[in-house]
Amino acid sequence: MDNKVYIFDTTLRDGEQVPGCRLNTQQKLTIAKALEELGVDIIEAGFPVSSPGDFEAVSLLAKEIKRPTICGLTRAVQKDIEVAAEALQYAARPRIHTGLGTSDQHVFTKLKMTREQVIEHGVRAVKLAKKYVEDVEFYAEDAGRTDNEYLAQVVEAMIAAGATVVNIPDTTGYCIPEEYGKKIKYLRDNVKNIDKAIISTHCHNDLGMATANSITGVQNGARQIECTINGIGERAGNTSLEEVVMAMKKHNWLDYQTGIQTEKLHSLSNLVSTTMHMPVQPNKAIVGSNAFSHSSGIHQDGVIKNRDNYEIIAPEEVGVSASSIVLTARSGRAALHYKLKGLGFDLETEILNAAYQEFLNMADRISIIENEHLHQLMESMKVKS
Ligand code: KIV
Ligand code: ZN
Numbered sequence: 001m002d003n004k005v006y007i008f009d010t011t012l013r014d015g016e017q018v019p020g021c022r023l024n025t026q027q028k029l030t031i032a033k034a035l036e037e038l039g040v041d042i043i044e045a046g047f048p049v050s051s052p053g054d055f056e057a058v059s060l061l062a063k064e065i066k067r068p069t070i071c072g073l074t075r076a077v078q079k080d081i082e083v084a085a086e087a088l089q090y091a092a093r094p095r096i097h098t099g100l101g102t103s104d105q106h107v108f109t110k111l112k113m114t115r116e117q118v119i120e121h122g123v124r125a126v127k128l129a130k131k132y133v134e135d136v137e138f139y140a141e142d143a144g145r146t147d148n149e150y151l152a153q154v155v156e157a158m159i160a161a162g163a164t165v166v167n168i169p170d171t172t173g174y175c176i177p178e179e180y181g182k183k184i185k186y187l188r189d190n191v192k193n194i195d196k197a198i199i200s201t202h203c204h205n206d207l208g209m210a211t212a213n214s215i216t217g218v219q220n221g222a223r224q225i226e227c228t229i230n231g232i233g234e235r236a237g238n239t240s241l242e243e244v245v246m247a248m249k250k251h252n253w254l255d256y257q258t259g260i261q262t263e264k265l266h267s268l269s270n271l272v273s274t275t276m277h278m279p280v281q282p283n284k285a286i287v288g289s290n291a292f293s294h295s296s297g298i299h300q301d302g303v304i305k306n307r308d309n310y311e312i313i314a315p316e317e318v319g320v321s322a323s324s325i326v327l328t329a330r331s332g333r334a335a336l337h338y339k340l341k342g343l344g345f346d347l348e349t350e351i352l353n354a355a356y357q358e359f360l361n362m363a364d365r366i367s368i369i370e371n372e373h374l375h376q377l378m379e380s381m382k383v384k385s
Helices: 025-038 052-064 078-087 104-110 115-132 148-161 177-190 210-219 241-250 262-276 297-305 333-342 349-365 371-380
Strands: 006-009 042-046 069-073 094-101 135-141 165-170 198-203 224-227
Touching (some): 006 198, 006 241, 025 262, 042 052, 052 069, 069 078, 078 094, 078 115, 094 104, 094 165, 148 177, 165 177, 165 210, 165 224, 177 198, 177 210, 198 210, 210 241, 224 241, 297 333, 333 349
Parallel strands (some): 006 042, 042 069, 069 094, 094 135, 135 165, 198 224
């Protein structure tokens, strides 16, 4: 099996569904250009039938963004597909992403159909989309809670109808990794002609499992991951692009390849966060402001000796200029010495010990000790640089 894993970014569609994150066309274009430079393979640009603004944005991206595939979402509804096809008409590589719910919960309670009707609707939608574009992705909404045997029937019918990608969304973020992995394996083992389509993961993060589920999906045969920058998206969000990409990069023994230029991750995270008014939590993996800062004495001592002691990612790998040592009341002598040395004060042990006592008193009052505080400390101790 080929080890290329396609990165399908849905920041502009699933990510943009977050209340307050609405983007105008120009903002979508700016982010799409940055995603193209980052190296994503597919950009889901929007849901064209949902509003005139989204139609305009998908049309513009289809014209302007040439390397990645541009994808438009639809329901399994004729009008949606026709409108998406129109929005995508100038794309160099257009994709229509259509589908409907397959879990019993969705089939019987939301769609009020039978299982057979769901398959008929899906097949009709895929065949219609196929009249406009070669590349058609089918999503089995709520696949995470769909019975595997029925899901296999759905997927088989969609591939027979011409789907090039079959998306297995864990829409409600319900699965745990083993369960999701088994689901993908079941499809690989039981669906006729499964090799004619790429299996895609699309995991939500309601139980905090989205990254783990996506990686387990890939280990079981999926070759496309749907994700968003900073993991934004409905409720607890989608799989975070930076997390899955770095997980695969760091575990290179798995030998999965993506085309992502990881040193652009940090700036893209900032762009998305500021444009969408969605602050990134400080302890967010890879792109949080604390992701490369060390504050406890034991860790600081270890990092000063050799940063590999506590850093599995070099900050430059993701576009952060350097990791930082943050001085707090939990910091040790080694960190204080290191920071003072950086400011030109290379203290003998005895003076350092005295400075450390003063520093602790100061740190109990001020939660983070900045360089200006260290200068004040040296001045109060009459130490010259
Ligand atoms: O979560 C989901 O199921 C989706 C589909 C529309 C792909 O976002
Ligand atoms: Zn989703």
